[in-house]
Amino acid sequence: MIGRIVPIILFVLLGVLLAVGLKIADHKTEIPSPLIGKKIPEFSLPALGQEGVMITHEDLIGQPFLINVWASWCPTCRTEHPFVEQLAASGRLRVIGLNYRDEEEDALAWLEYFGNPYALNMADVSGRTAIDFGVYAAPESFLVDAEGYIVFKQVGMLTPEIIAQEILPRIQSAGSSQP
């Protein structure tokens, strides 16, 4: 009796393992960021296309904002671009661009062609600041609260679902204390 039940149980367990594996397959390469709940790293980066203008972390803190890591060489950034524009146009959240390992000329042409949803754009040509943010793929987005703490990170493209379910609910709690 037991001899017959054991293989069936093992088979069912194997099936469960397969189902779980398939379920997480889409997210397997996403690494949970150790920066969630921490203050944004300190940085000082030139503003994209504005010679001599520097942007630091202190310039950004005060209201919640979203840092969107993008590049003109990144096809997924193009796919998510309309959603970033919708979010910026809604006026509910400042969207700050972190132009990652890009050529200034290409980045400016990209914004010219697809539209510029960014309140500010920082140029991280060397990718050094992106390392401090734990960036390993573009696009990535960091939601930062009014005090400068990272509350959410999206690896890969932003979708209307993620904006509605993960980002907007978090700024209601993160930004409500601000005037």
Next chain:
Amino acid sequence: MISSQLRVFLAVVALAMMVPAFAGSEPLIFTDAEQEARYQQLTLELRCLVCQNQNLADSDAPLAQDLRQEIFNMMQSGRTDDEIKQFLIDRYGDFVLYMPPVKSNTLVLWLMPAVLLFGGALVVLIVVRKRSLNPGGQKEENS
């Protein structure tokens, strides 16, 4: 929703387009052979976050190149291996290490081989004992 296959495809295209970006990397000049050996060892133990089944030493991804440069710079400024690893863990998490630290959430990972070994040994023991008690070899259920 964009399908995962499309995302993978786009990622592959993106990686293919990145190729020219690392063609002109500068060679690293080590102060001595010992430092070079340390560098080789460190980049072997650390994971490339882009191509996640490759280590930093083997990966050609632009990020891997940046991180190798960063590791080299930290070595030049006299930081220890542990400090360099911690620098990366602070930014990318334990995932960056090929050998995960023993923690409450990695305990299953560390104990599983031992559990499987002893479990297997136990099964073998039971089967052998059963057979020795029933030397004829006929199973009761099959008769």
